[in-house]
Every structure is written in C-alpha cells, then in structure tokens.
Amino acid sequence: VTLPITFLSDYGHDDEFAGVCRSVIAWLAPDARVVDISHGIPRQNVLRGSLMLQRSLPFAPPGVHLAVVDPGVGTRRRAVVIRTADEERLLVGPDNGLLMPAAERFGGPSAAFDIGRSQFALDGAGGTFDGRDLFAPVAAKLAAGADPAEAGEAFDASELRTLKLPMPSLEGEALRCQVLDIDGYGNAATNAIPEDLPGLSAGVMVQVTGAATVRLPYAIAFADVEPGLPLLFTDSSGALAFGVNQGSAVNRFQFRPGDEVLLRVL
Amino acid sequence: VTLPITFLSDYGHDDEFAGVCRSVIAWLAPDARVVDISHGIPRQNVLRGSLMLQRSLPFAPPGVHLAVVDPGVGTRRRAVVIRTADEERLLVGPDNGLLMPAAERFGGPSAAFDIGRSQFALDGAGGTFDGRDLFAPVAAKLAAGADPAEAGEAFDASELRTLKLPMPSLEGEALRCQVLDIDGYGNAATNAIPEDLPGLSAGVMVQVTGAATVRLPYAIAFADVEPGLPLLFTDSSGALAFGVNQGSAVNRFQFRPGDEVLLRVL
Amino acid sequence: VTLPITFLSDYGHDDEFAGVCRSVIAWLAPDARVVDISHGIPRQNVLRGSLMLQRSLPFAPPGVHLAVVDPGVGTRRRAVVIRTADEERLLVGPDNGLLMPAAERFGGPSAAFDIGRSQFALDGAGGTFDGRDLFAPVAAKLAAGADPAEAGEAFDASELRTLKLPMPSLEGEALRCQVLDIDGYGNAATNAIPEDLPGLSAGVMVQVTGAATVRLPYAIAFADVEPGLPLLFTDSSGALAFGVNQGSAVNRFQFRPGDEVLLRVL
Numbered sequence: 056v057t058l059p060i061t062f063l064s065d066y067g068h069d070d071e072f073a074g075v076c077r078s079v080i081a082w083l084a085p086d087a088r089v090v091d092i093s094h095g096i097p098r099q100n101v102l103r104g105s106l107m108l109q110r111s112l113p114f115a116p117p118g119v120h121l122a123v124v125d126p127g128v129g130t131r132r133r134a135v136v137i138r139t140a141d142e143e144r145l146l147v148g149p150d151n152g153l154l155m156p157a158a159e160r161f162g163g164p165s166a167a168f169d170i171g172r173s174q175f176a177l178d179g180a181g182g183t184f185d186g187r188d189l190f191a192p193v194a195a196k197l198a199a200g201a202d203p204a205e206a207g208e209a210f211d212a213s214e215l216r217t218l219k220l221p222m223p224s225l226e227g228e229a230l231r232c233q234v235l236d237i238d239g240y241g242n243a244a245t246n247a248i249p250e251d252l253p254g255l256s257a258g259v260m261v262q263v264t265g266a267a268t269v270r271l272p273y274a275i276a277f278a279d280v281e282p283g284l285p286l287l288f289t290d291s292s293g294a295l296a297f298g299v300n301q302g303s304a305v306n307r308f309q310f311r312p313g314d315e316v317l318l319r320v321l
Numbered sequence: 322v323t324l325p326i327t328f329l330s331d332y333g334h335d336d337e338f339a340g341v342c343r344s345v346i347a348w349l350a351p352d353a354r355v356v357d358i359s360h361g362i363p364r365q366n367v368l369r370g371s372l373m374l375q376r377s378l379p380f381a382p383p384g385v386h387l388a389v390v391d392p393g394v395g396t397r398r399r400a401v402v403i404r405t406a407d408e409e410r411l412l413v414g415p416d417n418g419l420l421m422p423a424a425e426r427f428g429g430p431s432a433a434f435d436i437g438r439s440q441f442a443l444d445g446a447g448g449t450f451d452g453r454d455l456f457a458p459v460a461a462k463l464a465a466g467a468d469p470a471e472a473g474e475a476f477d478a479s480e481l482r483t484l485k486l487p488m489p490s491l492e493g494e495a496l497r498c499q500v501l502d503i504d505g506y507g508n509a510a511t512n513a514i515p516e517d518l519p520g521l522s523a524g525v526m527v528q529v530t531g532a533a534t535v536r537l538p539y540a541i542a543f544a545d546v547e548p549g550l551p552l553l554f555t556d557s558s559g560a561l562a563f564g565v566n567q568g569s570a571v572n573r574f575q576f577r578p579g580d581e582v583l584l585r586v587l
Numbered sequence: 588v589t590l591p592i593t594f595l596s597d598y599g600h601d602d603e604f605a606g607v608c609r610s611v612i613a614w615l616a617p618d619a620r621v622v623d624i625s626h627g628i629p630r631q632n633v634l635r636g637s638l639m640l641q642r643s644l645p646f647a648p649p650g651v652h653l654a655v656v657d658p659g660v661g662t663r664r665r666a667v668v669i670r671t672a673d674e675e676r677l678l679v680g681p682d683n684g685l686l687m688p689a690a691e692r693f694g695g696p697s698a699a700f701d702i703g704r705s706q707f708a709l710d711g712a713g714g715t716f717d718g719r720d721l722f723a724p725v726a727a728k729l730a731a732g733a734d735p736a737e738a739g740e741a742f743d744a745s746e747l748r749t750l751k752l753p754m755p756s757l758e759g760e761a762l763r764c765q766v767l768d769i770d771g772y773g774n775a776a777t778n779a780i781p782e783d784l785p786g787l788s789a790g791v792m793v794q795v796t797g798a799a800t801v802r803l804p805y806a807i808a809f810a811d812v813e814p815g816l817p818l819l820f821t822d823s824s825g826a827l828a829f830g831v832n833q834g835s836a837v838n839r840f841q842f843r844p845g846d847e848v849l850l851r852v853l
Contacts, residue, residue, distance in 0.1 A: 114341050362601075
C-alpha cells in the first residue's frame with residue numbers, strides 16, 4: 056500500500072523548488088498521491104509554518120507529511136522523521152520545531168529518526184537544497200513502504216527541538232493574548248481559544264486594548280454583524296480571531312503577527 | 322468508477338484553505354483525481370469566479386465540479402449540488418449564482434439539491450469554512466459514487482439564484498459593451514462576441530470610446546499587428562477582447578472590470 | 588503504460604490557463620500523473636523558462652515534458668515535439684529555444700516533429716491559446732501511448748531554434764559573467780560554475796565589480812558566514828551564485844537578470 060504525502064513549504068510559487076520536490080517524489084514513488092497544503096509560508100518563518108501544519112494535518116489522511124521551512128539548511132541542525140503516537144503518521148522535515156505542534160495533535164512523537172545521512176538521499180546532494188536532495192526522497196521512500204528505521208538512525212525523541220509558542224495569560228478578568236496568524240481575507244487569529252476568556256458568550260461586547268483599541272461583539276458568524284463591521288469570532292481552527300464582515304480586520308486595525316492585545320468582556 | 326473533481330476558489334495560494342480541502346478529498350475519495358482550475362479569483366468576487374468556471378468546464382472531463390467563492394458563508398444562503406441536463410455534471414458550491422453560467426453551458430440544471438444539512442458534512446462544522454467542512458466532503462463522496470440525493474434534499478431548480486450578467490446592446494451601428502475580465506497578460510475581455518458588432522471582419526478599424534478612446538484594428542492574431550501596437554481580437558473563450566502584441570492592454574488603456582466602452586466599425 | 592507529464596509555463600496562478608490545460612490532460616489521459624514544475628516564469632521570458640526547465644528535468648522521471656512560454660503564439664513559429672537522445676524523453680512546446688537547454692541535458696534531440704497541424708489538436712483551435720488547444724492535448728496523447736510520429740510530421744532536428752545563452756569569459760585572472768536568474772529567497776545565480784573562476788576554493792575572498800562592487804567570501808554553506816553577511820556559493824544547480832545568510836542578495840546588491848559582473852579571487 057502506498058501512503059499519501061502532504062507537502063508544505065516556504066518555497067513560494069514562482070520558483071521551481073516545490074515542483075522539483077514533486078518531481079523527485081513522482082520518480083521514486085510513482086503511485087503516491089501528493090497533496091499540496093501550501094507553499095506560501097512567509098520565507099523561513101518556522102512558527103507560521105508550524106501553525107499551518109498543525110491546523111491542516113487533522114484534515115489530511117494518515118500518511119507521510121513533508122514540511123520544509125528550513126532557515127538552518129546547511130548547518131548542523133538535524134533532519135528528521137517523526138512517528139506520531141496516534142495514527143503512526145510520519146512527519147519529515149528539519150528538526151527546528153516546525154513539525155512538533157502538528158505531532159502533538161497526534162499524541163506527540165513515539166519515535167524519531169535522524170536522516171541526515173540517509174541512504175535515500177540523492178547522490179551529490181550539496182547541502183543547499185535539502186528539500187530536493189533529502190526530504191523529498193525520504194518522504195517518497197516512506198510512502199512507498201520503507202520503514203523509518205531504513206531512512207535514518209533512531210534517537211531519543213525527547214531530544215527533538217520544540218518551538219516556544221506564546222501562551223495567553225489571564226490578568227484578572229482580562230486575557231492577554233497575541234496575534235499569531237493573518238490570512239488572505241484579512242482575519243487575524245490569536246493564540247487564545249474561547250474558553251480562555253472569562254464571560255465570553257455569543258453577543259457580548261469585548262473591549263480590545265493594545266495593538267488595536269476598540270469595542271466589538273463576539274459573534275458566531277460574520278453575518279451576525281452588519282457588512283463592514285468588526286467582530287471577534289472563533290475561526291475554523293478554534294482560535295479567537297478578529298474579522299470584519301465582508302472586509303479585512305488587518306486593513307482596519309493594522310494587526311501584525313506578534314502584536315499583543317488585552318481582551319475583556321464588558 | 323471514481324469521477325474526477327475540478328476545484329476553483331478564491332482561497333488564494335498563501336493560506337492552507339485550498340490545501341485543506343484537497344486533503345479532505347484525498348481522505349474521503351483516495352482515488353479521485355483533483356484538477357485545480359485556479360484559486361486566484363479576486364476575494365469574494367462571485368462574478369469573476371462564475372466567468373472563469375464557465376470558460377473552464379467545457380475543457381474538463383465530466384465529473385464533479387467544486388467551486389467556492391462564498392461571501393455569504395455563515396448566512397442562510399443555500400449550499401447546493403446542481404446536476405446539469407447535458408452530461409450529468411455535478412456542480413458543488415454556494416447558491417449565489419457562481420455555478421449557474423457554467424451550468425448553462427451544459428443545458429442548465431436538471432436537478433438541484435440543498436446540502437446545507439448534508440450527512441456528508443464533517444462533524445463539528447462551524448459555519449466559517451464550508452469549503453472544508455461541507456463542500457469538499459460532499460464533492461468527494463459524489464466522486465466516490467454517492468448519489469446527489471444522498472448528499473442533500475432535492476428542491477425546485479428554478480429557485481436557484483442567478484447572477485445578473487451585463488449584456489451588450491446596440492446603439493445604431495455602435496455596440497455598447499463592458500470590460501468583464503482581465504488576465505495576467507493584460508488582455509481585457511468584454512461581454513461581447515464578434516457577431517454582436519455590425520460590420521466586423523478581419524482587418525477593419527474599430528473606434529473605441531469610453532474607458533479608453535482609441536482606434537485599433539480587429540485582427541485574428543497578435544502577430545497581425547506590430548509589436549507594441551494594440552488590437553481588438555477574439556480571445557480563446559470567444560469574447561471580443563483588447564490586447565497589445567507583446568504588451569498589456571490594461572497598462573496601456575487602464576481598463577478595469579466594469580468599464581463601459583462603445584465600439585463602432587469605421 | 589501511461590507516462591508522467593511535467594508542466595511548466597508562464598501562465599501565472601491567478602488565471603485559469605494552467606488549470607484548463609490540466610483539465611484537457613485529465614480528459615484525454617485520465618491515468619497520466621501531472622507534475623506542475625512552476626507556472627511563475629516571468630511572462631513571455633523564454634530564457635528564464637528555459638533555464639528553469641533545464642534545472643528541473645534531471646530530477647523528473649522520464650516521460651512527457653510540457654513547457655509553454657510562447658510570445659510567438661499565433662505566428663508561423665513551429666510547434667514541436669522533441670525526442671531526446673538519452674532516455675527518449677518527449678518535450679512538447681513552441682520552437683523558440685525554450686526546450687533546447689533541457690534537451691541538451693539528455694544528449695540533445697534525436698528527433699523532432701512539427702505538430703502545428705496535429706490530428707490531436709482540439710477542434711476549433713483559434714491560435715491564441717495553443718497551450719489548451721494544441722500542446723496539452725498532444726502531451727496527453729503522448730503520455731497515453733501515442734507515437735510522436737502520430738502527433739506531427741518529422742523534420743530535421745538541426746532546424747530547431749536555439750537560444751543564445753550568454754557565456755562567461757576570462758579576462759586574465761578575472762571572470763566576466765552575468766546574473767541569469769534570481770529566486771524568491773533573493774539569491775542571484777550567474778551563468779558561471781566554480782571551475783570557471785581561477786583560484787576559487789572554499790574560504791577565499793572574491794572581488795566583485797560591476798552591478799555590485801564588493802568583496803565577499805566563497806563559502807560552501809550559508810551558515811559558513813554570519814547571519815546578514817553576503818557570500819558567493821555554488822547553488823543547488825551547480826551555478827556560482829550570490830547570497831546573504833538569512834537575507835537577500837538581491838535586496839542588498841540590487842542585482843537584476845542580465846547584469847554583468849567581474850569576479851576575481853583575491
């Protein structure tokens with residue numbers, strides 16, 4: 056049985072980088088289905104990549120999950136395969152924290168393999184394009200049935216590097232949280248979930264102070280407010296997010312990833 | 322037999338939205354081929370999406386045609402499957418007119434199904450990301466062989482919402498028409514076809530007044546005019562369009578979608 | 588046996604052009620795997636397209652290789668299938684030099700076929716969208732097993748048009764070369780390889796004069812210089828290139844494709 060491969064990177068859409076990785080996979084695993092998640096991660100932004108991977112994998116079939124956002128390519132950072140405790144998914148990429156939030160969604164790592172000297176790497180690999188030379192061929196071989204232990208050397212999964220994700224915190228009745236991610240519609244997702252904010256329920260007004268200072272309603276759907284008006288809502292990943300019905304919260308409030316805001320139910 | 326699925330949206334290329342929908346399909350219909358038409362429709366521009374879908378489907382194999390440009394997500398607008406009279410194609414998306422011009426290319430709707438409460442929707446669907454939670458799973462199940470009547474409840478197809486497409490009109494010998502669509506090469510397509518303009522034949526000069534005021538030849542191929550010169554031509558979808566040989570009509574004439582122009586053969 | 592098809596074009600990501608070609612292929616060759624290399628070639632830039640194709644194909648499985656960057660569409664330029672001497676790859680596209688650097692990677696053309704009047708072209712083809720009407724259907728039919736001689740008429744491969752690629756040249760100990768290509772990370776690749784520059788070895792300083800005037804080290808990996816510092820390195824395609832560790836050489840030095848630089852080992 057050939058496993059499906061999901062593929063996420065910061066390679067962008069104008070260069071051939073993602074296409075060359077798909078080519079390598081098509082050669083080594085001609086029957087493996089490749090599902091592109093996105094290649095539009097901001098360049099070398101490991102945090103943004105890890106969040107997107109974490110949000111996406113629960114909707115992807117179990118299989119091989121290739122992810123490359125790798126500012127440390129060419130350094131001594133490990134290249135790894137992680138096997139998850141639940142569903143035995145195989146995550147392939149650099150050991151810079153990119154894969155870990157997604158792995159946590161599936162019970163965390165049950166095993167880790169260092170593939171830096173993998174027998175599956177392409178000959179003549181130069182150390183500047185590990186996506187093509189190392190990660191894609193390993194993903195392809197795993198999809199085609201190879202065991203992770205053939206791809207690299209097992210090591211203690213507790214050595215895997217993790218990202219420090221910013222956590223929301225309560226200050227009395229107010230919640231200090233951070234804008235984590237902004238989508239193409241101009242919605243700004245925070246690192247908080249509805250349960251984090253005391254007193255939150257559909258229809259209450261929320262005071263926002265910080266990067267933006269404003270009062271807006273917490274609503275279930277965009278259409279619960281008039282077109283052009285802002286709202287706080289729970290986005291499709293379960294996070295508290297700022298939006299504007301038929302508009303852009305980012306254009307309106309000039310949010311940027313990393314901005315801190317304080318939320319309080321009025 | 323598994324049907325192929327075409328997929329068009331305004332999800333853009335930088336977020337994971339289109340990729341997550343592809344993931345859901347890969348999970349529910351592992352054998353279905355997914356053909357991405359485009360995800361670069363201007364955000365929430367139903368008209369532009371409907372035109373692109375209409376132009377594309379005649380070149381796609383009969384099957385399931387998923388399209389999501391959905392400013393009304395979360396409101397009471399219907400979510401639908403439309404079956405076309407010719408070729409029994411299955412169009413899946415919001416009931417906001419997006420699917421109708423394409424359906425007309427195949428004899429119009431022969432049946433319509435409301436999938437708002439589909440058994441195929443993902444559990445826990447939140448109403449902000451129907452592409453992932455509703456449309457993609459329904460498309461996948463249809464591709465895998467489900468009957469539309471299993472996906473939703475039949476209703477009278479005459480209730481389907483339609484778009485008001487602007488129509489060209491004659492004013493004496495002159496044709497009033499509208500710039501509908503602009504492509505990445507800078508060509509500007511109108512809502513008219515060659516038969517609409519009296520006296521048009523290869524080589525005649527045409528007077529354009531309105532958004533741009535200029536005289537240019539009607540030519541069959543770009544190469545019929547010198548590099549850098551403008552022309553009126555019939556584009557690959559059969560529409561009258563403005564172009565510049567090895568250049569951009571949009572840069573030259575500042576056309577925008579919606580601009581009115583009056584054409585007259587000299 | 589169905590062959591895989593790689594696909595490269597300048598169609599961009601916002602229009603339906605690439606998607607319609609994929610649709611045609613899905614219809615005519617339902618079992619053919621399509622691997623998108625990139626559709627982000629700068630519009631009508633045959634040279635940039637030819638370089639990307641040449642860099643990519645060695646990593647793609649032998650099969651059909653569709654490439655469309657075609658400023659001469661609608662003129663008398665030939666439309667061709669090229670068979671390569673090594674691996675019998677089939678390259679499909681316009682005869683404007685686009686395919687030739689890639690063909691040279693596989694021993695050059697062993698046969699050429701003029702497909703301008705191919706029986707495989709779609710009916711009613713209008714001469715403005717040969718990707719959809721001619722190249723995609725021919726590629727699909729070849730992938731599904733057709734012989735190139737069925738797709739068109741054989742002609743002398745020596746008549747195939749070639750691109751004049753700029754070549755580096757020595758001026759005493761200095762190497763005059765050209766910036767050929769810039770990627771999305773801001774790396775600037777030249778038309779030279781390390782063997783072209785006398786005295787080059789890891790760690791030496793190189794004097795650059797011309798578009799940028801600067802001294803920088805030749806290093807193996809980005810991490811061999813401090814973050815923010817520039818380097819000369821050998822990129823993943825084997826070319827001498829300018830980079831900045833965790834930064835952009837293009838932003839720093841304002842390189843543009845076509846810029847001449849003189850390199851000298853200090």
